[in-house]
Amino acid sequence: MNTKNFESNEAREAKNKQIAATRKATAEKRKKQECRVFHLKVVEDKLSHESQEALRLVFLEAKWLRNAALSAGWQSYDPKPTTVTVITPKGSEQRSLEHLGSQVRQSVVASIGRDILNLSKARSAGRKVGALKYSKAVNSIDLKQAGSTYRFRGKKVKIQ
Numbered sequence: 001m002n003t004k005n006f007e008s009n010e011a012r013e014a015k016n017k018q019i020a021a022t023r024k025a026t027a028e029k030r031k032k033q034e035c036r037v038f039h040l041k042v043v044e045d046k047l048s049h050e051s052q053e054a055l056r057l058v059f060l061e062a063k064w065l066r067n068a069a070l071s072a073g074w075q076s077y078d079p080k081p082t083t084v085t086v087i088t089p090k091g092s093e094q095r096s097l098e099h100l101g102s103q104v105r106q107s108v109v110a111s112i113g114r115d116i117l118n119l120s121k122a123r124s125a126g127r128k129v130g131a132l133k134y135s136k137a138v139n140s141i142d143l144k145q146a147g148s149t150y151r152f153r154g155k156k157v158k159i160q
Contacts, residue, residue: 040157057099062108062138064095070134074112079105101160103149107142 044052068084069077080102083094097105112132119129143149143159151158 054099058104058141059138061095061097061100062104062141063135065097065100065105065108066112066138067134069109069112070132074109074116077109079109101149103144104141104160107144108138111142 042055047055064084064086065079068086069079071085071087082098083096085092086095100108115132119132122129149160
């Protein structure tokens with residue numbers, strides 16, 4: 001038996017054991033976790049004018065990003081750039097994304113994939129569905145990471 005093959009087999013087996021141990025630890029950790037979904041209603045009377053404007057701009061920029069990703073091909077779209085091309089009646093413009101964080105940008109692009117998957121499921125169930133179209137408005141944004149994209153403070157929520 002070749003010693004080189006023997007050493008590589010031992011290294012591979014050690015790595016496989018380490019991967020198995022990591023998976024087992026992850027499974028144990030996930031048994032204790034609870035999945036929670038929070039639907040929040042914004043009470044605009046309690047927000048300052050600056051907060052209301054910032055919230056309006058977040059949803060507006062999410063719409064711009066979603067439509068730009070749809071027009072550029074969402075699968076290969078990179079949400080990192082801070083400017084997007086927006087089509088207006090006068091032509092196309094470059095607009096900057098100042099109020100969207102990087103995780104929120106990623107979740108907006110990922111939501112396109114979920115929407116296409118849901119259209120596919122509806123089509124396979126026998127419904128008539130068309131292609132995914134541009135959005136006139138974005139009404140919800142996924143906030144994925146507690147402590148980073150959102151924080152609870154008593155009855156209030158602080159959003160990134």
